[in-house]
Amino acid sequence: MASDASAQCHYQTVVLGAEELCGGAQPASMFPWSLNEFGQVVGDFACGIGFSRPFVWRGDGPLVEVPVPLDFQSGTAFDISEGGTIVGGLMIGGGRFKGPVGFLFADRVMTVLEPLPGGDTVCAHAVNDAQQVVGFWGDTGSGSPLSGSMAFLWDDGVMLDLAPDLGTMSSDAYDINDAGQVVGWMGVSILLDGRAFIWDDGVVIDLGPVPDGVSSFAFAINDVGQVVGQGQVPEDGTTFGRGRGFLWDNGAMSSVGVLPGFENSRATDVNNRCLVVGTCWGGSPTSGYVWHDGVMHDLNDLTSSPERITDVSGVNDSGSILARLGGNGVALLVPIDPPAADVTGDCAVDHRDLQFVIDAWGRSESVGDLDGDGEVGFGDLLRVLSGWTAP
Incomplete structure (x- = not known):
């Protein structure tokens, strides 16, 4: 049943100060990746044309840089647990998403996550309250039998390769909930034949493609076991079709649709109240949205933000939403008087x-x-x- 639009939350925009990241200057680029239940935020930034660096916001004051070991030139922080543990990827020679190693930063100590034998790349995408970490590992060498990516679960210093359970050439793990359920994608090509999966203690559930689509890949799972992500729907005149965000709930996958005037959508996060957030793009400037009970709302219609809300990365159980602003800022959208x-x-x-x-x-x-x-x-x-x- 659709929600009454008049009942939808409106939001206060809290812009997070970035003045300490680049010596008082606004960073040339910023992207927020995740927030936890306490509203703490992680992401990456770059000063001028420099390499990206990880940042954290602990709930007050300005954004601060996560210290990167001297051996590394750049890094990205992808997730933060309720206890404040941060995970991500580090690079020696630059680049934003793939690094030679993943990292776990807890209690001011940086732990480097080494690849399994035969690999040279690890990237950590998510961490739960038990400090279990998921992401991908592989070999960046051209022609290597490990070329590409394979999903892993890291627990107390031991990395488990999920590829044998998934049974596909490539895979990646994007999120893990507090029950230890892992989600991501498996297949050969994420856009052409990728399938979203749930891995639960060795048991794999293939979530199938999005409705009327050919693929799916999961970005997030909540503690109830609901999954969100994106898939591709074929359309004439396009190479990979159109992106469609989805919600998978108790064995059924449904599309969240797309905002009027846009061509694509992705669902990036879902909280334990089944509040879904994501981004629409194509045909208009990108726009963040919130979706609940079958109805999608443009967040730009629900806030008094001084800048356009272009991307949305996360939502917590209090309903606060992590967003990127068009002027290269980072903001929390906080519900007004729920x-x-x-x-x-x-x-x-x-x-x-x-x-x-x-x-x-x-x-x-x-x-x-x-x-x-x-x-x-x-x-x-x-x-x-x-x-x-x-x-």
């Missing part, structure tokens, strides 16, 4: 919140635990009913 009993994150308390509490009945560590007693139950049901805002 009702206390709004568990679905749409700034209304209605049948959706009631259904959420019923579905989460008896669970612990759920956003449906409104009274904070450690379990979803009658107290939470009463809070939804007493906070009802629907007509």
Whole structure:
């Protein structure tokens, strides 16, 4: 059922200060990659024409650089856990996404993640609260049997190659939830035949292509097991078709659609309330969106941002959204005065919140635990009913 547009949250734009990154000058480029439940943010920046460097924002003050070892010239921070552990990739000779090694930065100590035997490349994409890390490893050498990428899971100093379980030539792991479920893509070509997957303790679920499409690749999984990503839908006159963001929930994949005036979409993150965020592009300047219960909203219509919201990277359970601004800035979009009993994150308390509490009945560590007693139950049901805002 579609949400009433009038109930959709509006957002305050909090621009994160970058003045300390480049000696008082605005960075030449910036990209935010992830935020955690405490609103801490990581990403990368570059000063002038220099190499990219990782940054972190701990919730107050300006953005600061994550220290990169002297042996490396550049790096990117891709994810930050609830405990503040940061993971990403480091490069010796430049370049943004692939580095010879991945890294884990915790308690001011940088741990380099070495590739498996025969490889020379590791990049860490995500980390959970148990400091389990996922990403890809491989060999950058042309003609090598390991050329390309293969998904891995790193746990307590041991790297596990997921390729034998996935059974494909190439793969990459983009996210891991607190249950240890891993998502990413597997296949030969991410756009042509890639398939989004869930890896769960050796068991692999192929999520299939997006509706009417030929491929899929997963960017994020929440603690409920819902997955978001992108796939390609064929269209005459295009090489790879059009991108379509998707939500996979309990065995069913659905497209999130695309904003009017745009040609492509991707879904980059989903929180535990099934609030989906992402980006639309093609046909107009790129634009960030928020999607819930079948309805997509342009975030530029829901904020008073002084600059256009061009990309969206993440959303946490409080509903705060991590965005990139058109003028090369980074911002948090914070919901304005959401009702206390709004568990679905749409700034209304209605049948959706009631259904959420019923579905989460008896669970612990759920956003449906409104009274904070450690379990979803009658107290939470009463809070939804007493906070009802629907007509």
